[in-house]
Amino acid sequence: MSKQTLVINPVTRIEGHGKITIHLDEQGKVADARFHVTQIRGFEKLCEGRPFYEMPSLMARICGICPVSHLIASAKACDAILATRIPTTAVKLRTILNLAQLVQSHALSFFHLSSPDFLLGMDSDPAKRNIFGLAEAHPQMARDGVRLRQIGQQIIEKMAGKRIHPAWVVAGGVNEPLPVATRDQILAVLPEALQIATKALDWFKTILDQFREEIRTFANFPTYFLGLVSPTGELEHYNGFFRVVDSRGNIVADKLDVLNYQDIIGEACEPDSYLKSPYYKPRGYPEGIYRVGPLARLNIADRCGTPRADQEWAEFRELDRGAVLSSFYYHYARLIEIIYGIERMEQLLQAPDILSKHVRAFAGTNNPEGIGVTEAPRGTLIHHYKVDDNGLMVWANLIIATGHNNLALNRGVLQVAKHFVNGEKLSEGMLNRVEAVVRAFDPCLSCSTHALGHMALQVTLLSPDGEVLDELKR
Amino acid sequence: MSQAVRVITLNMDGRDISARGDQTILQVARENNMYIPTLCHITGLSRVGSCRLCLVEIKGINKLLPACVTRVEEGMEVKLSSERLDKYRRSILELLFSERNHVCAVCVSNGHCELQNLAQKLNMTHVHFDYRYPRLPVDGSHERFVLDHNRCILCTRCVRVCDEIEGAHTWDMLGRGVNAQVITDLNQPWGDSETCTGCGKCINVCPTGALVEKGKSVREMTKQRQFLPYLTLMRERRW
Amino acid sequence: MSKARVATLWLDGCSGCHMSLLDMDERLLELAGKIDVVFSPLVDQKEFPENVDVALVEGAVSSDEDLEKIRKVRARSRLLVSLGDCAVTANIPSMRNPFTVKDVLDRAYVENVSLNPGAPKTDVPTLLAKARPIHEFVNVDVYVPGCPPSADTIYSVLTDLLEGKCPDLSSKTRFGA
Numbered sequence: 001m002s003k004q005t006l007v008i009n010p011v012t013r014i015e016g017h018g019k020i021t022i023h024l025d026e027q028g029k030v031a032d033a034r035f036h037v038t039q040i041r042g043f044e045k046l047c048e049g050r051p052f053y054e055m056p057s058l059m060a061r062i063c064g065i066c067p068v069s070h071l072i073a074s075a076k077a078c079d080a081i082l083a084t085r086i087p088t089t090a091v092k093l094r095t096i097l098n099l100a101q102l103v104q105s106h107a108l109s110f111f112h113l114s115s116p117d118f119l120l121g122m123d124s125d126p127a128k129r130n131i132f133g134l135a136e137a138h139p140q141m142a143r144d145g146v147r148l149r150q151i152g153q154q155i156i157e158k159m160a161g162k163r164i165h166p167a168w169v170v171a172g173g174v175n176e177p178l179p180v181a182t183r184d185q186i187l188a189v190l191p192e193a194l195q196i197a198t199k200a201l202d203w204f205k206t207i208l209d210q211f212r213e214e215i216r217t218f219a220n221f222p223t224y225f226l227g228l229v230s231p232t233g234e235l236e237h238y239n240g241f242f243r244v245v246d247s248r249g250n251i252v253a254d255k256l257d258v259l260n261y262q263d264i265i266g267e268a269c270e271p272d273s274y275l276k277s278p279y280y281k282p283r284g285y286p287e288g289i290y291r292v293g294p295l296a297r298l299n300i301a302d303r304c305g306t307p308r309a310d311q312e313w314a315e316f317r318e319l320d321r322g323a324v325l326s327s328f329y330y331h332y333a334r335l336i337e338i339i340y341g342i343e344r345m346e347q348l349l350q351a352p353d354i355l356s357k358h359v360r361a362f363a364g365t366n367n368p369e370g371i372g373v374t375e376a377p378r379g380t381l382i383h384h385y386k387v388d389d390n391g392l393m394v395w396a397n398l399i400i401a402t403g404h405n406n407l408a409l410n411r412g413v414l415q416v417a418k419h420f421v422n423g424e425k426l427s428e429g430m431l432n433r434v435e436a437v438v439r440a441f442d443p444c445l446s447c448s449t450h451a452l453g454h455m456a457l458q459v460t461l462l463s464p465d466g467e468v469l470d471e472l473k474r
Numbered sequence: 475m476s477q478a479v480r481v482i483t484l485n486m487d488g489r490d491i492s493a494r495g496d497q498t499i500l501q502v503a504r505e506n507n508m509y510i511p512t513l514c515h516i517t518g519l520s521r522v523g524s525c526r527l528c529l530v531e532i533k534g535i536n537k538l539l540p541a542c543v544t545r546v547e548e549g550m551e552v553k554l555s556s557e558r559l560d561k562y563r564r565s566i567l568e569l570l571f572s573e574r575n576h577v578c579a580v581c582v583s584n585g586h587c588e589l590q591n592l593a594q595k596l597n598m599t600h601v602h603f604d605y606r607y608p609r610l611p612v613d614g615s616h617e618r619f620v621l622d623h624n625r626c627i628l629c630t631r632c633v634r635v636c637d638e639i640e641g642a643h644t645w646d647m648l649g650r651g652v653n654a655q656v657i658t659d660l661n662q663p664w665g666d667s668e669t670c671t672g673c674g675k676c677i678n679v680c681p682t683g684a685l686v687e688k689g690k691s692v693r694e695m696t697k698q699r700q701f702l703p704y705l706t707l708m709r710e711r712r713w
Numbered sequence: 714m715s716k717a718r719v720a721t722l723w724l725d726g727c728s729g730c731h732m733s734l735l736d737m738d739e740r741l742l743e744l745a746g747k748i749d750v751v752f753s754p755l756v757d758q759k760e761f762p763e764n765v766d767v768a769l770v771e772g773a774v775s776s777d778e779d780l781e782k783i784r785k786v787r788a789r790s791r792l793l794v795s796l797g798d799c800a801v802t803a804n805i806p807s808m809r810n811p812f813t814v815k816d817v818l819d820r821a822y823v824e825n826v827s828l829n830p831g832a833p834k835t836d837v838p839t840l841l842a843k844a845r846p847i848h849e850f851v852n853v854d855v856y857v858p859g860c861p862p863s864a865d866t867i868y869s870v871l872t873d874l875l876e877g878k879c880p881d882l883s884s885k886t887r888f889g890a
Contacts, residue, residue: 019836036836038778041725041844042817044825046808049612051620057692058580061805064729064861112735130756132745142742150738163736164729164861165579170691266827272836276826285828362689364617390614390665391688397825577808578889579798579860585889594887599856600801600848607843609811 004028006421020434022417030421033414035406035438037275044396052081052365052387053171059383060165062400065108065444068101068156069376069401071169072238073383076372078171081387083366089356090173092348095238097159097169098374099341099348102237103193104152105377106294106334106341109442110200111145114331117439118207122214122432144196148338151193155345158182173360183349194308194342201312201335211328217419218437219327219412222247224280224290225299226265226404228258228375233302235309235340237375243300244280244290249322251300253282258373261382265399270406277406278399289411292379292404293441294333299323304336306343312336327412327440334442337377365391376401378444402443412437484550499541499552500528510554511563511592514629515542516679518702519638522630527563527592530554538562564598572603573652574610575624576682582695583683589627590682606652613658615665618688619677621656626684628654632676639705644670678702717766717875720752721796722786724779725806725844726772728754729861730797734769736864744868747875765790767874769867773799773806774845778838787851792874794855795847796867798888801856806844814840855880859890866890 006022019038025031043062047055059074060067072094079086116129119138128136135142153163159182160166168174208215224247228240242256242264253264266281266288280288290296298317304310313336319329348354365387372383379401386395416437420430480495486508493502498521503510514525523543530541533551538559541552553559570576570589578584592598610623630647633656637643644667648657658664677685678697686695723731731754735741751765752758761782768790774780787793798804809817817840818832847853857870857880866886873880 021836034836036833038837039725039776040818040821040840041775041806042809042812042821045812045817045820046805048812051612051614051688053689053691054580054582058805061579061727061729061860064727064732067727067729108735127756132742132750132756135742135745143739146738146742149735153736163864164732167584167691167693170694171689175691175694267825268828269822269826269831270829270833271831272833274833274837276822279828281827364688388614392612392614395820395824571802575808575811576888577802577804578887579804581889590888594883597883599858599882600795600846600853604849605803605807605810605845607807607810 003031020413022421024421028422030414030418033410033417034272035410035413036273037406038273040274044398047385047393047396050393052078052370052385052391052393055383055385055393056169056171057165057167059398062398063444064164066101066105066376066378066401067165068097068160068169069374069381070383071166072098073372073374073376073381075169075171076374077370077383077385078372079361080370080372081365081367081385081391082172082361082363084172084361084363086173086361087356087358089177089353090359090361091238092351092354093159093174093178093359094169096345096348097156098237099345100152100155100159102152102341102377103197103338104149104156106338107145107148107152109377110331110334110338111141111148113442114439115141115145117432117436118204118211122436144200148193148196148200151189154189155186158185170360172362175360177357177359178355180355183354187346187349190342190346194339197335197338197342198308201332201339204332204335208332214433214436215326215328217416217433218440219408219415220325221411221415222325223408224252224283224288225296225323226280226290226292227297227300227380228373229301230305231255234305235297235301235303235313235337242373245300245323247323247325249299258382259371261371261373261384261399265382265404267399273406275403275406277410278404279407286407289407290404291327291408292401293330294337294377295324295327295330296379297375298333298336304340306340306347309336309340309343312339327408327437330440330442365389378402378442379404400444402441405441405443409438409441409443412441482546482548484546484548484552486552487554493546495546497546499530499539499544499546499550502546503541503554508554510541511596512542513588513592513627513681514631516631516699516702518706519631519634519679522634525566525627525629527566529559529562531556531559560596563596565602567593567596567598568601568603570627571598571601572605574606574608574626577624580692581625581683582686582690582692583625584693586693586696587683588681613664614688615663616667616670616672616688617665618672619664619674620686620688621658621664622684622686623655624684625682626656627682628656629681630656631679631681632656632685635675635679635702639702639709640671640673640675642669642671642673645676675701716747716749718751718762718764719748719767719769719871720750720761720765720786720790721755721769722752722761722771722782723754724770724772724783724800724847725775726797726799727805728771730769730771730799730859730867731755733859733861733864734867737868738864740864740868744871748871761785761789763789767792767794767871769794769796770800770847771796773803774841774847774850775806776838776840780841780850783847783851792854793847793851794857794870794874795853796857797862798858798860800847801858802888803844803846804860810843814842857882857886858888859886860888862886862890 004024019036056074059070160168230236244253279285382399384397523540528541529538531553613621633645822832823830
């Protein structure tokens with residue numbers, strides 16, 4: 001048998017589109033697998049010449065699922081250019097908005113995108129394995145998912161004016177204080193959200209047994225983990241310091257100022273993908289492979305800081321010695337973060353100063369450079385801007401959450417391919433698993449693939465001279 | 475304004491209306507709550523008739539005439555709107571949108587913009603012309619204000635208000651056709667201007683997000699226009 | 714009565730319009746009873762099918778792959794809806810147009826990189842010189858502006874189209890809504 005290449009194209013629903021190629025050696029075994037991201041919009045250049053305080057709303061348009069994350073990271077970079085420390089109430093309000101988005105985005109990922117796999121099965125009929133099929137077979141689960149996402153979106157709408165791309169977060173704070181009626185409305189829906197989230201987590205734990213093979217093979221390998229933690233080592237999404245742990249759970253870097261992100265994070269280009277590969281600089285490329293996002297955040301934190309989330313987190317950490325390694329457990333970690341988000345929002349909303357009218361600091365262009373770092377649903381998000389004396393943008397560098405996981409995603413696709421792909425015959429199960437490992441990372445290469453059900457895949461088996469040997473379409 | 479002016483009658487959109495002989499079609503229409511779209515016109519400043527949105531049909535004349543500068547005459551029959559006029563007005567708006575970079579979604583005047591409001595009011599669904607995508611700068615050199623050439627529609631309201639009301643004449647026009655642009659003084663950065671008094675009138679008369687206050691983020695730039703008629707009145711009484 | 718065949722697709726966009734579609738919440742599940750979603754990020758289907766009744770397309774045309782896709786969608790759909798400002802006016806993607814493609818790629822893949830600088834050369838589509846709205850390439854039947862258009866707007870467009878009516882959107886949405 002000679003060497004062959006499988007091409008899975010398109011892997012739809014990854015922002016723009018993605019593609020997977022799998023290279024087979026002479027024995028028909030998988031030698032390499034690559035994940036190609038096939039879209040770029042050029043935000044790092046198109047913002048040039050614009051006043052920096054327009055950036056939050058502009059950068060929100062990077063993503064329609066997590067615009068709030070970009071609003072906040074961008075606003076933090078702008079705060080640094082203003083050289084102001086924004087009012088405490090503004091910090092809390094931005095944090096609440098961020099958490100509402102966390103709830104909404106994780107709900108989308110779990111219920112709308114992944115739960116069909118869990119409930120209908122990884123091998124079930126592709127035509128039904130989506131939110132509509134779910135609504136037919138398991139209506140309560142579908143309703144729960146829609147409701148939980150809706151609650152997150154409605155909180156964003158009430159606080160910020162719009163569900164998607166709101167303009168409330170600005171340089172220096174937020175542009176309106178929180179009315180007392182809004183606060184009360186939000187507090188009123190949180191119990192229902194918590195109930196749905198805990199029910200889902202309890203159920204998910206009972207079905208983990210059915211997915212032992214997936215747990216074993218879905219991007220399950222040692223990597224570093226990176227993210228923000230609070231000054232006291234707790235789970236943190238708005239401020240904090242960088243912490244890096246290794247696969248044994250040992251802290252290798254801690255209390256790092258986010259302004260020095262370039263000391264620990266390098267970016268490498270890939271010849272065949274529009275997504276760059278960040279790596280942990282002290283270890284070099286590609287040994288410095290690391291992961292971010294819910295799994296990573298729960299691996300690096302010492303605790304969550306809210307009651308039910310803490311309990312669940314303690315149980316979660318018992319899955320592995322040291323850090324939890326299988327990317328399948330991203331799903332588990334997401335549910336814990338939803339619970340944390342709801343509990344934390346409640347704590348913040350009950351503080352009396354949440355209603356203060358002082359929510360915005362005003363200043364001019366005082367610093368030529370600003371860096372804003374936050375934890376988006378999918379991982380650490382970095383916005384780094386440079387402006388001229390008049391406050392017009394001259395340069396930007398953005399490291400998007402999913403980007404950090406590029407190396408791990410590639411390796412995960414390779415691992416699944418090696419486990420399931422063999423010889424000349426293509427099987428449906430292989431395609432499902434390859435999609436599912438990508439889905440576990442919940443990539444939002446700006447717009448997550450996973451709206452629901454599957455990605456459309458075509459797998460073509462080519463001989464070295466390009467002759468089509470086998471083809472499978474879904 | 476002082477000598478006796480005759481009263482005349484004319485017909486607008488089927489209505490018989492009386493008016494003063496020194497009024498324009500636009501003035502008479504507004505007095506009678508009849509709508510004609512405008513952009514370069516603003517009450518209190520001189521009229522230039524440049525945007526052509528106010529073109530109306532007059533019986534017996536085969537040219538369309540701009541209502542803001544055309545005087546009414548006895549027995550005139552004017553049509554303020556028709557299918558033909560609607561089409562031309564939409565085309566004018568589409569040409570404006572395609573000429574420069576009007577990205578409403580992230581503009582500081584989003585929601586408070588006369589160009590945007592007109593597009594919605596006149597049912598402009600999309601731009602038929604190919605967008606030009608010129609590369610245009612933002613002038614952020616002034617301490618308190620910003621000029622964004624990408625949002626400018628060359629209505630010249632800023633030129634007129636600065637000249638006629640403030641008396642500084644900081645703004646003027648450079649170039650012709652599609653290369654025309656507004657400039658400060660002798661085409662210097664606004665922050666270097668020796669004539670600008672920082673009064674902010676140009677900001678407030680600008681219909682779009684071209685002239686705005688520094689620091690206003692997306693959707694935040696609202697304009698205050700109430701001052702203009704009073705200032706005009708004061709000026710007229712003085713002299 | 715057979716269900717209407719509806720497809721959704723995104724080109725160079727942020728998926729906000731699709732998220733706004735999901736913001737219809739339970740109305741989406743209701744609509745699912747009346748329509749067959751035959752192609753979408755939301756359901757699985759590999760190849761854009763023939764005989765689509767309504768295709769909702771989000772995003773500007775920015776790469777050669779986008780162009781190929783939109784031509785295929787136009788050929789196989791009865792009604793093509795430009796969904797959102799990126800599709801109707803090219804919006805944010807068009808902000809890269811005053812710059813050259815080389816400058817855009819250099820900023821991302823040469824200036825901001827610590828290892829292996831250089832834009833990808835294989836396995837990825839090529840950027841067109843400018844990102845442009847959909848109707849500059851194919852005929853569009855309905856324009857739904859907004860960034861993104863609200864869920865209510867999208868719901869009213871779908872229900873109008875399903876009833877055979879032409880949606881009148883000027884009172885419901887606008888550019889930058």
